[in-house]
Amino acid sequence: MKTTTEEAQAFGTMLVAYGYIYPLQNHKKLVMCNDSSLYRFQTPYFWPTQKWVPDDSDYAIYLAKRNIRKKGVLEPYEQAHYSHLHEWLNHKWDFIVMQAAEQYKAGKERKKPDRVVFDCQERAYWMVNRPPRCAHSAMDCGPERLIDPNTDEKTTFDIYRRKNMFYQQAIMRSKVKSSVSLGALVKYITTYKNHDPLLASCLPSNPWQTDHDAYWTLNMRRVEVPTKMRVERWSFSLFELLSDLRGRDDFKIFLKKEFSGENLAFWEAAEELKWGTSSSMSTKAETIFKTFLAPGAPRWINIDGRTMGLTVKGLEHPHRYVLEAAQTHVFLLMKKDTFFRYLKSPTYKDIQKKALNPEPHNFSPANLEQNALNRSPGIHPIILWQQEEEEKAKAAAASAPVDVKAMMSKIDRKK
Structure with a gap:
C-alpha cells in the first residue's frame, strides 16, 4: 500500500494529538x-485506550508536584489552572499537597534517566488531557x-x-390536522x-x-426613506x-397623532x-x-385588573420577565386595534408613496472585479451602537410625558 507524505503526516498528527506519541x-x-x-x-499506561478518566484531583496533585520541583515557577496556563484548582478543591488541598510531596520523594529515589522519562510521559499526558486555554484538544468531548x-x-x-401519565397527556393534547398545518406553511x-x-433576487x-x-445603504436601520419591500x-x-426600527418610528408618529x-x-x-443589564433592573x-x-401615572396604561395586580405585586421583587403578562396584554391590544388602523392611516400610505423601488444592477465581470478592488470596510458596530443610543436619547426626550399639573401651576404663577 502506497502512502503519501501528507497522509503519513496527518496520521502522525493524530497519534500526537491523542497522546500515543509525544x-x-x-x-x-x-x-x-x-522535519528533524x-x-x-x-x-x-497513559494511552487513551486505557479509558482512564482524568480527574481534577489527579491534575491538582500533578501541578502541586511540579510546583514543588520547579520551586513555584510554573507555566502561565499551569499557574492559572493551579490557582483555580486551589480554590475549587480547597476542602482537600492538604491531602493533595501531601500526595504531591510523597510522589516527589518517591520520584527522587529513581535513577535520573528513569525520572526524566517519567516526567516527560506525565507532562505529555496532561498536555493532551488538560491543554492550555484556546488550544485545540482532540480529547474534548464537551460537558x-x-x-x-x-x-x-x-x-x-x-x-x-x-410512562402511563405521559401517554395519557399525549392522547389528551389537542392536535392540528395536517391539512391545516400545510395550509399555514403554504400561506407563510x-x-x-x-x-x-434565496428565493428572490435582492x-x-x-x-x-x-x-x-x-x-x-438603502436598508440601514433608521434610513430616512425606506424601500417598498421593507414597507410592505x-x-x-x-x-x-x-x-424594524424604522417601522417602529413610523408607528410612533401615528400613535402620537392619536394621543395613544x-x-x-x-x-x-x-x-x-x-x-437590559442586571444592575439597572431595579431602577428601570x-x-x-x-x-x-402607579395610580395617577403620567402615561397610565389600560389593562385588566388581574394583570395589573400581578404585575404590581411582581415589581416588589423585579426580574427580567416580571412584565411579561402586561406586555403580552398590551401587544394584543395593539395587534387587534391600533395596528389595523395604522395600515389604513395616511401615515402609512404616505410612506408607501415615498418608498424607493431600486432598479436591479447588472454588473459585468469587469465591474465585479473593480468592485472587489474598491471594497471598503463598513461602519464599525460600536459606532452604529453609539448612534442608536444617541437617537434613543433624543426620542426619549422628545416623547417625555407632559405633567399637566406642573403646566397648570406654571400658568397660574404667570397670572
Missing part, C-alpha cells in the same frame, strides 16, 4: 512536523454527561407509572417568498456577490413592524427591562411603575 523538544505543539523533530512513544444514554433503564413500577411561504434572498444587488453596498413587510404583522403612544412606550420599556422597574402603572 514531542521531545516542543511539548506544547501537538502536531507531527515534517524527535518524538517518543508514550507508555501504554460530562451524568446519565449514559446507551445504558438500559431499569424497569420499575415508577417508570411504568410515569406565499407571503414571505419575495422577501427571501434589489438593487446582492452585496455578498457583487461587493456593492447599495443594498445595505411592515403590513405582514405587528411583530414585523416593531422588529403609552402602549408602545410601555412595550419598549418592558423590552429594555427584559434584555421603579421608573416603569411610576410612569405607567
Whole structure:
C-alpha cells in the first residue's frame, strides 16, 4: 500500500494529538512536523485506550508536584489552572499537597534517566488531557454527561407509572390536522417568498456577490426613506413592524397623532427591562411603575385588573420577565386595534408613496472585479451602537410625558 507524505503526516498528527506519541523538544505543539523533530512513544499506561478518566484531583496533585520541583515557577496556563484548582478543591488541598510531596520523594529515589522519562510521559499526558486555554484538544468531548444514554433503564413500577401519565397527556393534547398545518406553511411561504434572498433576487444587488453596498445603504436601520419591500413587510404583522426600527418610528408618529403612544412606550420599556443589564433592573422597574402603572401615572396604561395586580405585586421583587403578562396584554391590544388602523392611516400610505423601488444592477465581470478592488470596510458596530443610543436619547426626550399639573401651576404663577 502506497502512502503519501501528507497522509503519513496527518496520521502522525493524530497519534500526537491523542497522546500515543509525544514531542521531545516542543511539548506544547501537538502536531507531527515534517522535519528533524524527535518524538517518543508514550507508555501504554497513559494511552487513551486505557479509558482512564482524568480527574481534577489527579491534575491538582500533578501541578502541586511540579510546583514543588520547579520551586513555584510554573507555566502561565499551569499557574492559572493551579490557582483555580486551589480554590475549587480547597476542602482537600492538604491531602493533595501531601500526595504531591510523597510522589516527589518517591520520584527522587529513581535513577535520573528513569525520572526524566517519567516526567516527560506525565507532562505529555496532561498536555493532551488538560491543554492550555484556546488550544485545540482532540480529547474534548464537551460537558460530562451524568446519565449514559446507551445504558438500559431499569424497569420499575415508577417508570411504568410515569410512562402511563405521559401517554395519557399525549392522547389528551389537542392536535392540528395536517391539512391545516400545510395550509399555514403554504400561506407563510406565499407571503414571505419575495422577501427571501434565496428565493428572490435582492434589489438593487446582492452585496455578498457583487461587493456593492447599495443594498445595505438603502436598508440601514433608521434610513430616512425606506424601500417598498421593507414597507410592505411592515403590513405582514405587528411583530414585523416593531422588529424594524424604522417601522417602529413610523408607528410612533401615528400613535402620537392619536394621543395613544403609552402602549408602545410601555412595550419598549418592558423590552429594555427584559434584555437590559442586571444592575439597572431595579431602577428601570421603579421608573416603569411610576410612569405607567402607579395610580395617577403620567402615561397610565389600560389593562385588566388581574394583570395589573400581578404585575404590581411582581415589581416588589423585579426580574427580567416580571412584565411579561402586561406586555403580552398590551401587544394584543395593539395587534387587534391600533395596528389595523395604522395600515389604513395616511401615515402609512404616505410612506408607501415615498418608498424607493431600486432598479436591479447588472454588473459585468469587469465591474465585479473593480468592485472587489474598491471594497471598503463598513461602519464599525460600536459606532452604529453609539448612534442608536444617541437617537434613543433624543426620542426619549422628545416623547417625555407632559405633567399637566406642573403646566397648570406654571400658568397660574404667570397670572
